[in-house]
Amino acid sequence: MPEDDVDILLVEDSPEDAELTLHSLRRNNLANRIHWARDGEEGLDFLFCRGAYANRSFQRPPKVVLLDLKLPKVDGLDVLRQLKEDPRTKAIPVVVLTSSREEADVVRGYRNGANSYVQKPVDFEQFREAVRQLGLYWMVTNEPPPEATFSRR
Amino acid sequence: MEFLRSEHMKSYLKSAVPWGIGLSLALVVGATVLSFRNLAEQSEDAEWVVHTHVVIERLQTLRSELLKVENARRGYVLTDDKEFLGRLSAARDEIHKTLGALRALIADNPSQLKRLDELQPLIQARLELVEQSLAQFHAAQPGDREQARLTLPGAELTTRILAALDGMRAEEGALLQQRSEEAQQSARRSRLALALCTVTTIGLILMAFMLLRKEVQERARAEEDLNRFFNVSADMMCVAGTDGYFKRVNPAFERTLGYSAAELLSRPYLDFVHPDDLAVTQAAAQTASATGLMSFENRYRTKQGDFRWLNWNSSPDQQRGVIYAAARDVTETRAAHEQLRASEARFRQLVESAADAIVGVDERGAIVLVNARAERLFGYGREELLGQPEEILMPERFRAAHARHRSEYLAHPVTRPMGAEGERYGMHKSGAEFPVDLSLSHLHTDQGQILMSIVCDMTERKRAQEELKLRTIELEAANKELEAFTSSVAHDLRAPLRHVDGFSRILIEEHAGQLNAEGRRLLDRVRHATQHMGELVDDLLNLSRVSRREIAPLVTDLNPLVREVINGLQTSCQDRHVDFRVGTLPFAECDPGLMRQVFANLLANAVKFTRPRDPAIIEVGQSEYDGTRAIFVRDNGVGFSMKYADKLFGVFQRLHRPEDFEGTGVGLVTVQRIVQKHNGRIWAEAEVDRGAAFYFTLEGLDNRRAADTPRPAGGVHARG
Numbered sequence: 001m002p003e004d005d006v007d008i009l010l011v012e013d014s015p016e017d018a019e020l021t022l023h024s025l026r027r028n029n030l031a032n033r034i035h036w037a038r039d040g041e042e043g044l045d046f047l048f049c050r051g052a053y054a055n056r057s058f059q060r061p062p063k064v065v066l067l068d069l070k071l072p073k074v075d076g077l078d079v080l081r082q083l084k085e086d087p088r089t090k091a092i093p094v095v096v097l098t099s100s101r102e103e104a105d106v107v108r109g110y111r112n113g114a115n116s117y118v119q120k121p122v123d124f125e126q127f128r129e130a131v132r133q134l135g136l137y138w139m140v141t142n143e144p145p146p147e148a149t150f151s152r153r
Numbered sequence: 154m155e156f157l158r159s160e161h162m163k164s165y166l167k168s169a170v171p172w173g174i175g176l177s178l179a180l181v182v183g184a185t186v187l188s189f190r191n192l193a194e195q196s197e198d199a200e201w202v203v204h205t206h207v208v209i210e211r212l213q214t215l216r217s218e219l220l221k222v223e224n225a226r227r228g229y230v231l232t233d234d235k236e237f238l239g240r241l242s243a244a245r246d247e248i249h250k251t252l253g254a255l256r257a258l259i260a261d262n263p264s265q266l267k268r269l270d271e272l273q274p275l276i277q278a279r280l281e282l283v284e285q286s287l288a289q290f291h292a293a294q295p296g297d298r299e300q301a302r303l304t305l306p307g308a309e310l311t312t313r314i315l316a317a318l319d320g321m322r323a324e325e326g327a328l329l330q331q332r333s334e335e336a337q338q339s340a341r342r343s344r345l346a347l348a349l350c351t352v353t354t355i356g357l358i359l360m361a362f363m364l365l366r367k368e369v370q371e372r373a374r375a376e377e378d379l380n381r382f383f384n385v386s387a388d389m390m391c392v393a394g395t396d397g398y399f400k401r402v403n404p405a406f407e408r409t410l411g412y413s414a415a416e417l418l419s420r421p422y423l424d425f426v427h428p429d430d431l432a433v434t435q436a437a438a439q440t441a442s443a444t445g446l447m448s449f450e451n452r453y454r455t456k457q458g459d460f461r462w463l464n465w466n467s468s469p470d471q472q473r474g475v476i477y478a479a480a481r482d483v484t485e486t487r488a489a490h491e492q493l494r495a496s497e498a499r500f501r502q503l504v505e506s507a508a509d510a511i512v513g514v515d516e517r518g519a520i521v522l523v524n525a526r527a528e529r530l531f532g533y534g535r536e537e538l539l540g541q542p543e544e545i546l547m548p549e550r551f552r553a554a555h556a557r558h559r560s561e562y563l564a565h566p567v568t569r570p571m572g573a574e575g576e577r578y579g580m581h582k583s584g585a586e587f588p589v590d591l592s593l594s595h596l597h598t599d600q601g602q603i604l605m606s607i608v609c610d611m612t613e614r615k616r617a618q619e620e621l622k623l624r625t626i627e628l629e630a631a632n633k634e635l636e637a638f639t640s641s642v643a644h645d646l647r648a649p650l651r652h653v654d655g656f657s658r659i660l661i662e663e664h665a666g667q668l669n670a671e672g673r674r675l676l677d678r679v680r681h682a683t684q685h686m687g688e689l690v691d692d693l694l695n696l697s698r699v700s701r702r703e704i705a706p707l708v709t710d711l712n713p714l715v716r717e718v719i720n721g722l723q724t725s726c727q728d729r730h731v732d733f734r735v736g737t738l739p740f741a742e743c744d745p746g747l748m749r750q751v752f753a754n755l756l757a758n759a760v761k762f763t764r765p766r767d768p769a770i771i772e773v774g775q776s777e778y779d780g781t782r783a784i785f786v787r788d789n790g791v792g793f794s795m796k797y798a799d800k801l802f803g804v805f806q807r808l809h810r811p812e813d814f815e816g817t818g819v820g821l822v823t824v825q826r827i828v829q830k831h832n833g834r835i836w837a838e839a840e841v842d843r844g845a846a847f848y849f850t851l852e853g854l855d856n857r858r859a860a861d862t863p864r865p866a867g868g869v870h871a872r873g
Contacts, residue, residue, distance in 0.1 A: 020655040099647055124655035
C-alpha cells in the first residue's frame with residue numbers, strides 16, 4: 001500500500017486494540033487504506049513525512065487520524081499538540097480514542113485541538129458502532145479540507 | 154430665694170432685736186428719768202412757793218402779834234385791867250415762837266437771815282421797852298399814872314421794826330414771784346417730757362408689736378414647712394417620749410406599718426419591735442440619750458403581722474424628754490444584700506468547683522482570687538498566690554509583654570473565648586511549662602476591676618490534637634492511595650476486558666459455525682461475565698470519580714432534570730407498563746450533573762425492581778421530614794426487608810440474587826456519596842413485596858418553594 005494513499009492513520013500501541021479497531025473498520029468497508037503507527041513517534045514521523053516516511057508528501061494527508069492517548073515514547077496529547085501547532089498539519093481532523101472517561105475529561109481541555117473523541121467501551125458492540133459511525137462521518141460525510149490547506153512550507 | 158431672703162431677714166432681726174430693745178429701754182428710761190426729775194423739780198418749786206407763803210404768813214403773824222403787844226399794853230395802861238396783861242404775855246410768847254419758826258424757815262436764805270438778825274434785836278428792844286413802860290406804870294403813883302398813860306414809848310422803834318418787816322416781806326414777795334415762775338416752767342418741762350415719753354413708748358410698743366407679729370408669722374411658716382416635710386417624707390419620722398410612747402408619727406409611718414397614727418400612739422413603741430431586736434433597740438435608746446445622734450436597725454411588726462427592717466437615725470432632746478427619730482424601710486435593700494451575699498457565695502462555689510483553673514487579678518496584676526484547680530495546676534498553695542503578681546504563673550519570656558497586654562485588655566475589655574488569646578504557656582511552681590488555653594473576662598467590683606482568666610490545661614488536648622492531626626494526614630494519604638489504586642486498577646482492567654469481549658464477539662460472529670452448541674453457550678457465559686465485570690469496573694470508576702470531584706453548585710430546576718432522566722429510561726422499559734408519577738419538585742442549589750446521576754440511579758433501580766409489577770408505579774415528589782424538605786423516589790416493586798437496610802449503601806452490597814435482578818451494588822453507594830457531598834442525608838423505607846421508597850435531603854433545597862404533595866395523576870407517564 002503506497003503510503004501516500006492512506007485515508008486513516010491509526011496511532012495505537014496495543015496490538016489487541018489495533019486489531020479490534022481494524023476489524024471494526026474493515027467490517028464497514030472502511031479499512032482499505034489504513035496505516036497503523038505503533039507509537040506517538042511513528043505517528044508524528046508519518047504525519048510530518050520524516051524518518052521512515054520521508055518520501056511521503058504533505059500534499060496527501062490522511063483524511064482522519066485516530067489517536068490513542070496512552071502511547072509509549074511521545075504520548076497522544078503531545079502528538080495532538082504538535083499536529084495542531086503546525087500549519088501544514090493543522091487542518092487534519094483528529095479523533096481521540098480514550099479508554100476511560102477520565103481521559104475524556106482531559107481531552108475536553110484540548111477540545112479545540114481534537115475534532116472529536118470516542119471512549120473505547122468495554123462492550124465491543126458499542127465500540128464497533130462508534131467506530132463505524134466515526135469512519136462513515138469522516139470518510140464519507142465530511143468534505144476533506146482542500147489540498148491548498150496542506151501547502152508545503 | 155424667698156427662703157433665703159427670709160433666712161437673711163431672720164439673722165438680721167436676730168442681731169437687731171437686742172439693739173432695738175436696748176435702745177428702746179434707754180429711751181424709755183431716759184424719758185422716765187427726765188419726767189421724774191421734772192416732776193421732782195416741779196414739786197420742789199411748788200414747795201418753795203408754799204414755803205415763801207409760810208414765811209410771809211409768819212412775817213404777817215409777827216407784825217400782828219407786835220401790834221397785839223402794843224394794844225395790850227395800851228389797854229392795860231388805860232383800863233388797868235389785868236386781862237390785858239395776859240393778852241400781852243400770850244402775844245409775846247407768840248412773837249418768840251414765830252421768830253424761832255421764821256429763823257428755821259429762812260435758814261437757807263442768808264440775806265433774809267441777816268435781815269432777821271437785824272430785826273430780832275429791834276423786836277427784843279421793843280418788847281423790853283413795853284416791859285419797862287409797864288414797870289414804870291406799876292411803880293408810878295396813881296397820879297403819875299395818867300402821865301404814863303399818855304406816853305407812847307418806842308414809836309420810832311416800832312416804825313423801824315415795821316420797815317424791816319416790810320423789807321423782808323418784799324424780798325419774800327420777790328422770791329415768791331421768782332419761784333412761781335420757776336414752778337410754772339418746770340411744770341411745762343414735765344408735761345413735755347411726759348409727752349415725749351408717751352410718744353416714745355407708744356412707738357416702741359408699736360414696733361415691738363410689728364416685730365412680734367412678723368416673728369410669729371415666720372414661726373408659723375417655718376412650722377408649716379416642717380409639717381409639710383413631715384407629712385410628705387417617704388421616710389418614717391416620729392417624736393417619741395422617754396415614757397416609751399410615740400408622741401407624733403408621720404403618714405409614712407402609717408403607710409409602712411399599716412397602723413393608724415392613733416394605734417401607734419396608743420401603745421409603747423417597744424410593743425411593735427421584733428422580740429429579738431428589743432435589746433438592740435433599748436441599747437440604742439440609751440446610747441442615744443448619752444451621745445446624741447444614734448443609728449441602728451431593727452424590725453417592726455406591721456399590722457399584717459410580718460416584719461419590716463427599719464434603719465433608724467435618732468436624736469434625743471434631753472430637756473424636753475423626747476427623741477426625734479427618722480426611719481427608712483430597708484427590708485428590700487436587706488433582702489437584696491442577702492441575695493447578693495448568697496449569690497456571692499454561689500459565685501465562690503462555682504469558681505471553686507470549676508473544672509478549669511480560675512485566676513483573678515486586680516488592675517495592678519496582683520492575684521486576688523484563685524480556685525482549687527488553679528492551686529493544683531500551678532502547684533502553689535492559695536496563700537502563696539494571693540497578692541503575688543500573676544507573672545509568676547507564666548514562663549519568663551512572656552512576663553515582660555504581659556503587663557502591656559493587661560492594660561490593653563482593661564482599656565478594651567471584651568470577653569474573649571478560650572483560644573482567643575493565642576498560644577499561651579503556663580508555668581508550674583517546679584518551673585515546668587505547659588500549654589494553656591485562656592479566656593479573659595472582667596468583673597466590676599467595689600474593689601475595682603478584676604480581670605478573670607480561665608486557664609485550661611491544654612497538655613492532654615494538645616497531645617490528642619497532634620495525634621489526631623497525624624492520624625488525619627495518614628488517613629487522607631491512605632484514602633488517596635486507595636482511590637488512586639482503585640482508579641488505576643479499574644482503568645487497567647478495562648483494556649483486557651475490552652479485548653476479551655471484542656475477540657469473543659468476533660469469535661461468535663465469524664466462527665460460530667465451527668463451534669457446537671455447548672461451545673457457543675460457554676462462549677456466551679464468557680461474554681456475560683466480561684460485560685458484568687465491565688459494568689463493575691465502570692461503576693467503580695464512576696464512584697471514585699464522584700468521590701474526588703468537587704461539586705459545582707448551580708440553582709437547578711429539578712423538574713426538567715427528572716423528566717430527561719425518565720425519558721432516557723423509557724427506552725429500556727418499552728415492553729412494560731410503567732406509570733411514572735412526578736409531583737412538582739423544588740429548585741435546588743446543586744451540581745446538576747451529579748443530581749442527574751442521583752435520579753438516574755434511583756429511577757433505574759425503581760424500574761428494575763418493579764419488573765414483576767403490572768402496572769409498575771414509580772413516584773417522584775417531595776415531602777417534609779422533621780421540618781426538612783426531602784425528595785423521594787417510591788416504587789411498588791419487590792422491596793426489601795428493613796433488616797438489611799444497613800447494607801443498602803455498602804459497596805458491592807446487594808439485597809437480591811443476581812439471577813433475579815442484575816446489578817453491581819455500586820449505584821446506591823454513588824447516590825449516597827453525591828447526596829453527602831451536597832450535605833444531605835439519604836435513607837430508605839421498604840417492605841418485602843410492598844415496594845421501596847428512597848428519601849434524600851440536600852442542603853441547597855429551596856425550602857421557600859413549598860411544593861404540593863405529589864400529583865398521583867399528573868407527571869410523566871411511560872407505557873411500554
